[in-house]
Amino acid sequence: MKESRFERFSTLIESSLKSMNRLKGTFMEAYNLSATHARCLTALLRRQALTQNELADYLGIDRSQISRILKDTIAEGLIASTSDSTYKKSYYLTEAGQNSAKLLESTILKINNYVSGDLPEEDVEVFYRALETITFGLRDATQHFSTPEQMLQD
Numbered sequence: 118m119k120e121s122r123f124e125r126f127s128t129l130i131e132s133s134l135k136s137m138n139r140l141k142g143t144f145m146e147a148y149n150l151s152a153t154h155a156r157c158l159t160a161l162l163r164r165q166a167l168t169q170n171e172l173a174d175y176l177g178i179d180r181s182q183i184s185r186i187l188k189d190t191i192a193e194g195l196i197a198s199t200s201d202s203t204y205k206k207s208y209y210l211t212e213a214g215q216n217s218a219k220l221l222e223s224t225i226l227k228i229n230n231y232v233s234g235d236l237p238e239e240d241v242e243v244f245y246r247a248l249e250t251i252t253f254g255l256r257d258a259t260q261h262f263s264t265p266e267q268m269l270q271d
Contacts, residue, residue, distance in 0.1 A: 126251070144224055148193050148217070153178065155221055157186050158195060158210065162218035166199065166207040190214070 141152035148154070156176055161167060167175065173183040187208055190196040195214035199207040210218055233241055262268045 140228055141221075141225075144221055148195070150189055150193065153182070154186050154190055157183070157190060158214060158218040159222060159225075161196065161208065161210045162215065162222065166209040168205060168207055172208065 138152035141155040145151055145155050156178075157172065160172060160175055164171075164175065169180060169183055169187065172178075172187075173180045176183070178186075187196060187198075191198070194211055195217055196208050197211050197214075199209070236244075
């Protein structure tokens with residue numbers, strides 16, 4: 118039986134994510150933090166300041182996990198909050214967090230260039246456009262096929 122594109126896609130994406138998380142995790146070992154912490158730092162570098170809910174939505178991570186990540190990164194002096202109040206508290210990178218996130222971003226760019234190899238830039242752009250289309254399509258599919266009955270309909 119021929120492997121479906123969906124299964125091939127799933128396998129390739131999962132393998133890629135595992136490798137990316139290992140690489141980010143290696144970088145974050147210096148802070149005793151994980152790859153998920155790295156995603157939080159780079160998100161705040163791009164977005165400046167976010168509430169816990171905004172950060173969870175932006176990264177697609179459970180709010181309770183974001184809470185643990187924020188606690189860890191605050192303890193490491195990488196992230197601070199705008200106030201002690203829990204209502205609409207925003208989180209932002211400290212100077213140390215900005216430096217770490219910028220170094221992480223440059224390391225990720227170096228890795229991107231390494232893994233892209235000799236691919237022409239046009240091909241890389243086509244790949245990312247296709248990946249975005251598939252990602253948004255999958256997100257829509259979770260709504261369209263939200264029950265087993267919807268999946269079985271013609």
